[in-house]
Every structure is written in structure tokens, then in C-alpha cells.
Amino acid sequence: xxxxxxxxxxxxxxxxxxxxxxxxxxxxxxxxxxxxxxxxxxxxxxxxxxxxxxxxxxxxxxxxxxxxxxxxxxxxxxxxxxxxxxxxxxxxxxxxxxxxxxxxxxxxxxxxxxxxxxxxxxxxxxxxxxxxxxxxxxxxxxxxxxxxxxxxxxxxxxxxxxxxxxxxxxxxxxxxxxxxxxxxxxxxxxxxxxxxxxxxxxxxxxxxxxxxxxxxxxxxxxxxxxxxx
Amino acid sequence: xxxxxxxxxxxxxxxxxxxxxxxxxxxxxxxxxxxxxxxxxxxxxxxxxxxxxxxxxxxxxxxxxxxxxxxxxxxxxxxxxxxxxxxxxxxxxxxxxxxxxxxxxxxxxxxxxxxxxxxxxxxxxxxxxxxxxxxxxxxxxxxxxxxxxxxxxxxxxxxxxxxxxxxxxxxxxxxxxxxxxxxxxxxxxxxxxxxxxxxxxxxxxxxxxxxxxxxxxxxxxxxxxxxxxxxxxxxxxxxxxxxxxxxxxxxxxxxxxxxxxxxxxxxxxxxxxxxxxxxxxxxxxxxxxxxxxxxxxxxxxxxxxxxxxxxxxxxxxxxxxxxxxxxxxxxxxxxxxxxxxxxxxxxxxxxxxxxxxxxxxxxxxxxxxxxxxxxxxxxxxxxxxxxxxx
Numbered sequence: 001x002x003x004x005x006x007x008x009x010x011x012x013x014x015x016x017x018x019x020x021x022x023x024x025x026x027x028x029x030x031x032x033x034x035x036x037x038x039x040x041x042x043x044x045x046x047x048x049x050x051x052x053x054x055x056x057x058x059x060x061x062x063x064x065x066x067x068x069x070x071x072x073x074x075x076x077x078x079x080x081x082x083x084x085x086x087x088x089x090x091x092x093x094x095x096x097x098x099x100x101x102x103x104x105x106x107x108x109x110x111x112x113x114x115x116x117x118x119x120x121x122x123x124x125x126x127x128x129x130x131x132x133x134x135x136x137x138x139x140x141x142x143x144x145x146x147x148x149x150x151x152x153x154x155x156x157x158x159x160x161x162x163x164x165x166x167x168x169x170x171x172x173x174x175x176x177x178x179x180x181x182x183x184x185x186x187x188x189x190x191x192x193x194x195x196x197x198x199x200x201x202x203x204x205x206x207x208x209x210x211x212x213x214x215x216x217x218x219x220x221x222x223x224x225x226x227x228x229x
Numbered sequence: 230x231x232x233x234x235x236x237x238x239x240x241x242x243x244x245x246x247x248x249x250x251x252x253x254x255x256x257x258x259x260x261x262x263x264x265x266x267x268x269x270x271x272x273x274x275x276x277x278x279x280x281x282x283x284x285x286x287x288x289x290x291x292x293x294x295x296x297x298x299x300x301x302x303x304x305x306x307x308x309x310x311x312x313x314x315x316x317x318x319x320x321x322x323x324x325x326x327x328x329x330x331x332x333x334x335x336x337x338x339x340x341x342x343x344x345x346x347x348x349x350x351x352x353x354x355x356x357x358x359x360x361x362x363x364x365x366x367x368x369x370x371x372x373x374x375x376x377x378x379x380x381x382x383x384x385x386x387x388x389x390x391x392x393x394x395x396x397x398x399x400x401x402x403x404x405x406x407x408x409x410x411x412x413x414x415x416x417x418x419x420x421x422x423x424x425x426x427x428x429x430x431x432x433x434x435x436x437x438x439x440x441x442x443x444x445x446x447x448x449x450x451x452x453x454x455x456x457x458x459x460x461x462x463x464x465x466x467x468x469x470x471x472x473x474x475x476x477x478x479x480x481x482x483x484x485x486x487x488x489x490x491x492x493x494x495x496x497x498x499x500x501x502x503x504x505x506x507x508x509x510x511x512x513x514x515x516x517x518x519x520x521x522x523x524x525x526x527x528x529x530x531x532x533x534x535x536x537x538x539x540x541x542x543x544x545x546x547x548x549x550x551x552x553x554x555x556x557x558x559x560x561x562x563x564x565x566x567x568x569x570x571x572x573x574x575x576x577x578x579x580x581x582x583x584x585x586x587x588x589x590x591x592x593x594x595x596x597x598x599x600x601x602x603x604x605x606x607x608x609x610x611x612x613x614x615x616x617x618x619x
Contacts, residue, residue, distance in 0.1 A: 058612050114535050115534065162534075
């Protein structure tokens with residue numbers, strides 16, 4: 001098998017709810033290999049958002065070990081987490097989360113700003129990636145001048161511009177109509193074929209079927225099934 | 230990284246123009262009132278100081294009321310005073326009011342002052358035309374006089390008065406010069422005065438006692454020693470009678486004026502700084518609102534890899550920007566107010582470097598102090614919670 005890029009063993013996450021500790025993630029183990037397209041499928045309240053935060057290094061486990069690109073994430077402090085998010089993870093959100101005051105290209109540049117890439121290189125890379133997602137003509141448009149599908153493409157471009165180890169998408173089609181959603185899924189397929197590793201969180205079985213591997217989450221526990229693709 | 234943060238902060242302030250402006254207003258008012266007050270106080274006090282300096286800091290004035298037996302100083306006292314170490318010269322003054330007549334036109338109640346050559350050699354910018362009194366005038370008791378600008382105008386009507394004869398209390402004096410017009414808000418102007426050799430004044434003014442003497446020093450640093458020497462001389466002269474004389478040292482007066490100026494500046498500056506603090510609270514308030522409003526943005530930036538200290542820097546920069554801008558506008562506004570006021574009250578406008586630095590230092594400080602709490606709040610936001618609050 002190909003290289004392991006993500007490895008979680010015995011991840012437990014508990015939240016303090018009043019006097020009780022509520023277990024949100026219960027002894028989760030997950031391995032993702034380079035080039036995987038994994039869907040994490042679960043209803044709301046199943047702990048899938050917490051798992052996504054964990055994978056995206058936005059949150060740290062209460063117990064267990066998480067290794068992303070050979071780095072022990074559970075041992076990092078806040079600014080090290082920021083740096084690993086910047087280098088290893090590309091986020092795609094349901095609500096796109098573009099900054100309304102910035103143009104498409106400026107939005108895409110943002111992660112490179114935090115990576116300390118010089119302006120010229122930054123512009124160049126942002127422009128190329130926007131072309132790749134089919135928005136080469138609209139780089140100076142503000143988010144409110146773009147359609148939902150176009151906004152999500154900008155968001156995907158932003159997620160890919162740092163060439164992260166994993167692309168982490170949270171309900172990427174949740175705010176789009178079906179047709180546009182399918183186009184976005186098509187883009188994911190293309191990226192997958194180019195060798196990108198994609199982890200997609202969704203509650204929608206049909207969307208999850210796009211992935212090559214589906215992992216079910218329910219009440220904080222994982223159950224894996226191998227998809228037909 | 231700093232440059233990028235600078236750009237981001239700037240962009241955000243520009244986006245909220247009205248709000249940024251209103252927030253800045255507090256700082257503008259604070260800084261402009263500090264600048265205006267301090268500058269106006271300093272200008273006024275500089276005017277007063279230079280007025281006092283024009284009386285001469287190199288001299289000590291002795292006012293002698295004397296004793297019932299000896300109602301002032303006499304020639305031998307003047308002689309003794311001039312023999313004190315480091316005394317450059319002594320200039321006594323006898324004053325009185327009398328009538329002056331020229332060519333039939335008469336002016337009553339003119340202030341006649343008996344002075345000596347030392348007065349003319351030690352006082353700058355005194356003579357308009359002609360010459361001052363010299364030693365021979367004093368020794369020979371020459372009947373010569375210098376007249377003030379108002380006298381010259383009223384009695385001579387634009388004619389050249391030099392060489393003309395003036396009747397002072399019935400005695401004929403030759404005019405040798407005119408005095409420069411002086412403007413002085415302390416009232417000590419020579420414009421309405423006639424100056425004659427003090428040796429000739431006794432006859433006119435009816436008293437040989439001198440009640441005022443200026444002692445000029447070679448070195449104003451030695452004023453303490455000289456003052457005590459003068460005391461010794463005068464105590465001997467007036468038999469150690471209490472309250473028979475007072476010694477006024479310009480140096481001392483100047484330093485007390487300076488003390489008052491400094492105190493006044495601090496006091497007014499202090500009062501004005503209250504408004505700066507209020508302005509700072511305004512900035513803090515707006516920054517806190519801004520952090521709350523931009524929670525999602527902060528969360529996103531963190532998700533994209535912004536370190537906490539970067540977020541903190543960005544928000545802090547916004548606060549410092551606001552206060553520095555406010556400070557600059559306040560500086561200009563304050564300087565303008567001071568300029569207008571100084572022009573109105575007729576004192577010289579001068580903006581000191583220290584005042585400018587004070588304004589900038591203050592406003593930057595306010596920005597940092599009141600910006601740090603909101604900036605820390607922003608940097609500590611949990612990215613998950615922040616992203617969720619859509």
C-alpha cells in the first residue's frame with residue numbers, strides 16, 4: 001500500500017457538560033493513505049464535526065495519538081498547530097468562508113501570506129490555481145460578484161494553493177443546488193485523479209458515494225465500509 | 230508579515246470609514262486640546278519671560294523706602310554699591326511728576342526720571358534718535374534730557390526735537406535724544422517719560438533721596454553673593470532698620486515664572502489628558518465590537534494558518550493606526566487653534582518639538598494600552614467556535 005499520511009489511534013475527545021464528561025469521539029482509529037478520497041459519513045450529532053476539527057488540527061484530542069505527515073499533532077502548541085494547518089491542511093467549508101472585502105485572488109493568497117511567501121510568487125501561484133478551477137477570468141471579482149459554485153471554487157483554490165497534504169472538505173456541496181454540487185464533486189474527482197488526498201465530511205449518502213472509501217461515524221464511533229468505486 | 234498585517238489593518242479601517250472616524254474623534258479632541266493648551270501657555274509665558282528679560286537678568290533692583298531720618302539712598306550709598314565686587318555699574322532713579330513746557334504748549338503731570346550714564350550704557354534699544362546721557366552730563370549736571378515718543382509727538386508735532394529747549398519745572402533743558410517707542414504690558418514704558426541726569430533732578434523733584442537703584446552685574450551667576458553684599462551695604466546705610474529696603478533679583482523672578490509655567494503646562498496637560506483616556510476607551514470599545522463582529526473572519530484566518538500572535542498584531546495595529554491618525558489630526562488641529570489664539574492675544578506662536586513628540590507618544594501609547602485587550606481577545610478565540618458562529 002502507498003504511504004500513510006494520517007494516522008489516528010485511540011482518539012478520545014470528551015467535553016465537560018456541567019458535571020458530566022460527554023464523550024464525543026470514542027476510541028477512534030483511522031488511517032489515510034496518500035491519494036485516498038475518503039468520505040466520513042454521519043448524521044448530525046454523530047461527532048463528525050469534532051472529528052473534522054481533529055483531522056484539521058483545529059482541535060486536540062483528550063487522549064490518543066494523532067500523526068499527520070510524521071508529526072505528532074497531539075503534542076503541538078497553538079502556534080505550531082497554526083503552522084501545521086497552514087502547511088498540511090486545506091480547508092473547504094460548507095459556507096465557503098471567503099472574506100467579503102477581498103477579491104478572489106486575494107482570498108486565495110491568504111494562506112500564502114501566513115506562510116510568508118513573497119507577494120510576487122503569491123500572486124502567481126494564486127492566479128495559476130484559480131485558472132485550474134476555471135476562474136482565471138474572475139480573479140478580481142469580490143465574492144458577492146460570484147455565484148455560489150464559483151465561490152466554492154475560489155474556496156477550493158484557496159485550500160489547494162499551499163499544496164497541502166490533505167484537502168479537508170466539510171459538506172462542500174451543502175450550500176449549493178444539486179447541479180452546482182455535482183460540478184464541485186466533479187472537480188474533487190479531477191483533483192483526486194491528479195493524486196490529491198481528499199477527506200470529505202458529509203451527512204449525505206449520495207455525496208459520500210463520490211468517494212473511493214466511506215467511513216461511517218455514529219455516536220462517536222467509526223465503522224468502515226469499502227465503497228464500490 | 231508586518232507589512233501584510235499593516236495592509237490588512239488599513240483595509241479594515243478604510244472599510245469602516247465612519248466608525249473609524251468617530252472613534253478617532255476622541256483622540257483628535259484629546260491631542261488637540263493638549264497641544265493647544267500647552268502651546269498657548271508656553272507662548273504666553275515666553276512673552277512674559279522675554280518681557281522680564283528685557284528688564285535685564287544681569288541686574289538687581291533695589292527699592293529703598295529708607296527710614297524717617299533717611300528716606301532713601303544718597304550719593305555715598307551709590308558709591309559704596311558700585312564698589313562691590315563684580316558690580317559693573319549702578320544706575321539710580323529719581324522719579325517725580327512735573328509740568329513740561331515747550332514753545333508755549335504745556336503738558337502737566339509728566340513723569341520725570343533722573344538717571345545716569347550707566348542706565349544708557351546697560352539698556353539696549355533705548356534710543357530712537359540723538360544720544361543718551363554720558364558721564365560728563367552727570368558730573369557737570371548738564372541740563373539735557375531725552376523724551377519719550379508720546380511727549381515728542383504731543384509737544385513737537387513731528388518737528389525734530391533734538392537741540393530744542395524744554396522747560397521742565399521752569400528750568401530749561403536741551404533735548405539730546407528721543408526714546409524708542411516701547412510696548413510693554415507690565416506698564417513700565419518710557420513713552421510718556423522725560424529722562425534727565427539724576428544729579429540735576431534733585432532741584433526739580435525736591436528730594437535728594439533715591440528710592441530705586443539698579444545694580445548691574447558682571448556675571449549673573451554671582452547674583453547671590455552680590456545680593457548679600459548689597460544687603461550688607463544697605464543694612465549699614467539704614468542702621469539695620471527692618472523693611473527699609475527690598476532687593477529684587479530678576480534672575481529669581483524669571484526662575485519662579487518658569488516654575489509657574491511648567492506647573493501650569495503640566496496641570497492643563499493633565500486635564501486635557503483625561504479626554505485622551507476617554508478617547509482611548511472609545512478605541513477599546515470599537516475594537517471589542519470589531520472583534521465580536523469579525524469572529525468568523527478570525528476563525529477562518531486561524532484555520533488558514535494565522536498564528537495567535539499574528540492575529541493579535543493585526544488588531545493591535547488597527548488600534549495604533551486609529552490613535553496615531555487621531556494624534557496627527559489632533560496635532561494639526563491643536564497647532565491651528567494655538568496659532569489662532571496666539572495671533573489674537575499677540576504672542577509668538579511656536580510649536581515645540583517636545584510637544585509634538587508628546588502628542589505622538591501619547592496617542593501611540595493610548596493605542597497600545599487600549600488596543601491590547603481586544604487584540605488578545607481576538608488572538609485567544611477558539612477557531613472552531615469562531616467558525617461556527619456564522
